[in-house]
Amino acid sequence: MLPSGRFSASPEQDMAIVRTKSQWLLLVGGLIFAATLVMYVPSAWQAWLIMLGIYAIAALGVHVMTGLCGQYSMGQAAFMAVGAYTTAILGTRYELSPWATLPLAGIVAGLAGLIFGMPALRIKGFYLVMSTIAAQFIILWSLREWSWAGGASGMPVPGITVGGVALDYVQYWWLTLALAVAMIFFAKNIQRTAIGRAFIAVRDNDLAAEVMGVNLFRTKLLAFFVGCFFAGIAGWLWAHFFLYISPNQFSFKTSLWLLGMIIIGGMGSTTGAVLGVVVIRFMDKMVDEVAPIVSAAVPNWSGQVAAALSLIVFAVVVIAFVMVEPRGLYHRLQRVILYYRLYPFSYQSRARGP
């Protein structure tokens, strides 16, 4: 909703992603902040920022599949693995340049998504969740058993070099940020197109959507393709960041993490997905900081306090959100923003709800 007393005067204004001057200000300020932040923080936090960007791209893929099109996916990490392995194999065995493998990683992951999205044509709900879980285990098993691709021990990835110099953390963060912003724009833009509206129609009521002339077959598969394309791009970044990939990096837990992130952020909203990623990753980092203190305080517990606490905290937070605020953080934020936008008249908005 626009601020009080302002109206869209043209279709272009109505369709615009960035609506107000303060939004432009926030956007530009936020981008400058994100791009310069990396220069002042210690290297552990630089790595954290890069992982944040990678997770954000992967979570946006889940957002397109689950939040927009209603096709629940619990196998996103496996599709990231497909993207990462495409990068590694093309880069190491065929010596393709990283810039050539970027679109290929996305497309191959998308095609893998198409294969495992096929059951979506006949089934939904639980059954589709089962088939994406099967995708997770089958893909990772294939990678572990495929000795040409390094098997269980994995394979190295040639790093990105610009003019013969390898990227350092700061430059890699700029690359990640650029890709993440592009992907956020992509995800946001999908919602304004006919395809995006078809996704949402399928999510809300697929029978009604089909009666209205939406091709379910094409729409659902397209959602899988786009969602897994995001995963492939995230996998490309992942591979070039770690420079060595193995199947164990892309566990089932990672897939659950990604789904949990968009639930916490708020289903069906791009901003919410990014918000969820930031919150969960920040929480995880905090748990890492707190864990040594806890394990010093309670010496009886095992040496696995950090791993255990991160599982427990994540589980408790997601359960709390599902039970107390299923619409997620973004919904809360939206209510606060709305209150200020409608300031003198905010009473009405509270009465009717946003």
Add this chain to the structure above:
Amino acid sequence: MIVDILLQGLLMGGVYALIALGFVMVFKSSQILNLAYGQMIAIAAYFLYWLLTSIGVPTWLGILVLFVSGAALGFILERLFIRPLMGQSFLALLMVTLMLGILFQGIIVLVWGVESFSLPFTPSGMLKIGDWQVSPGASWAFLVSLVVFLLLTLVFRYTRVGLAMKVVAADNEVAQSLGMKVRQIFSLSWVISGFLAAVVGILVGIVWMVTPDVGDIVLGKGLPVLIVGGLNSVPGALFGGLIIGLVESLGGYWAAAVREIVPWVAMLVILLVRPYGLFGQKRIERI
């Protein structure tokens, strides 16, 4: 040789069937897929191990305490987490059960770390029946699961509660309007499921090494059995378990590496061909 392998597969299939039964009990009455079940089994195994080794209670008492606390766990989970979410979208319930599973795994890792064990009363050596060799642990597990299946079938057929559960499973609203206490039946199905988790926890401690990942392994066996047999069929769970057990050990005989993935592939094939399972009712929502 091949007979030994088939026999072992069949025996393991009995355990898989019991794993799937815990899912079926809950799904049948309330249409909830309890993804925490694998970790409930794992925590049961760890709890018994803790009782027997750290506290030092006698085996029979330990098992008794485990059964009671397993049933109590089922009751508490239903009351605290599932009942407030009744009628919500299935994703909410799915996520809550999944996250409860992660919570349990976190607790296991926190308290026991990477400790792995077999339960102290695990029988060792090989059992010989004529010319065939089977592992005694798996045979025991198979016998126990047959007994449990028989008991549950009898309960469903001959008792009032069993009949009430069948009606609730068929249609909640009709059951409610006939004056049955649907919420109590839901609660009961979770209690039974928690009790089954305790039983399977013991069996898992006998047939496998218990590690913090055992919950995921159990889930990885239970879900394919569940889909192959049908989400709401008790005999489906039994036959699905035996089928998956056999197919898995045949796959393992052909190539050891294939063993792990066979159940998932079988599940994917069933999902594509016959999504409601071999024995399930065709109530699945189609497009």
